[in-house]
Amino acid sequence: MQQKWLFALFLFSWTIGFAQNDSIVKFDDSSRQPVAVSQEEIDAYLTDSAFDYEVVQQEEIGWWNDITNWFYNVLIQFFEWLFGVESAVGYLAIFLRILPYILLAIFLYLIIRFFLKVNVRSLIHNEKNPNTVVLSEEERIIKTEDIQQLIKNALAENNYRLAIRYYYLFILKLLSERELIDWQRQKTNDDYSNELSNSPLKDHFNKATWLYDYIWYGEFNIDQEHYTKAETVFASLKKSILGNA
Template identity: 50%
Template sequence: MPKGLLYLTVFLLSLSSFCQKDSLALNYDKTKIVQKEISAQDIEVYKNDPNFNYEVVQNDAPEWWIAFKNWAGNLLIRFFEWLFGVNKASGALNLFLEFLPYVLLAVLLFILVKFFLNVNARAISYAKKNQAAMTMSEEEHIIKNENIQKLIQEALANNNYRLAVRYYYLFILQIMTEKELIDWQIQKTNEDYLKELRQERLQHPFKDITRLYDYIWYGEFPMDHEKYQKAESSFSTLKQLLSNG
């Protein structure tokens, strides 16, 4: 091979190698860098955004309530997700689900309180009925068999003025029964006896002592000697009218 051709081949190969090295050279970005500044106002915007609030709030609620709330909440969330075909409740539905455990607990407490109040009311009503039956049986025995005037004196001796008023009222009923002014029956009320009285002169005094008796005995009005004397005057007036009639 001629020397000239050899030199030309070597020169071309060297030039090709130099061009390849030059094509791999690094290109530097010479764009001017502008520093971004964050103002205090920008920070406040992020601080007020609840999406950037990562503060852990200490919950002082009892563990049983937290467990119940989580259980009920998860159960309801799964139900509504199934019902509405969504993956997660949001908006008003999410707010409703958060408050629903409280509503359910309030309803449960209301039902329990109402149940126990009804049970207690039935027990009290039953006790009152039994007490009323016992009282009526006792009144029947007193009116038909006892010396009521003696019972009045015994009650006064013991300073039991309420009981004395009760005996005095039964004594009036006993007198009116003996005079056949009324037909005393265990199931009758004092209003029934007032309607049975035909003599107008007896109706008003009997109505007065009935009001006193109900107020003092059933109303558990506290009595002393002075108050008893005032009540006794009304009973004595009617007793005198019955004696004269």
């Protein structure tokens, strides 16, 4: 029994001594040599794109991009529903991207045509057409010219589009002479239509106005056959005006 206690005491003393020896911190006392870096290595590091950490600030997306992106997504969903495809690719994707701009251009064109009632193409190219009756001449033609003779002259030259122009001015002259409208140079054809609201001539006048706008302002060059059809509408309106006197 005494031998067991001596052995245990010896083992305990040996363990403590080993732990103390193991806890001693050893320092590296070897000599240190600085690492030399050449200028070529520094330049290579500075020009390496892998170490370029420049932060590029993303441009803010404006309201117009929000609208076009929303419209594009709506079109994508529509075509997916219509054709049963998952996404638009290729030419279809390109078309859908530019479609909002096309629609906007058409909308602006129609607005300009509706409010200004001018020959947009001639205004852009600044071309002078000897057959064109500019807006400043309307008053002179209506008040001083023999419009029926102007119509005959235009027909003799096969200028049916110009004949329609004169015929419409002749209609305005008849309406003004019979005090059915108050003709003023600054007024529009819509103003005259409103002045005829209580007259049975309004529907006939609106139809003639539509033909005039389509042929004259739309630069639609008509032939004799088309002129004859349009002339029937104007002649019927003329007869109604004279019969309304």
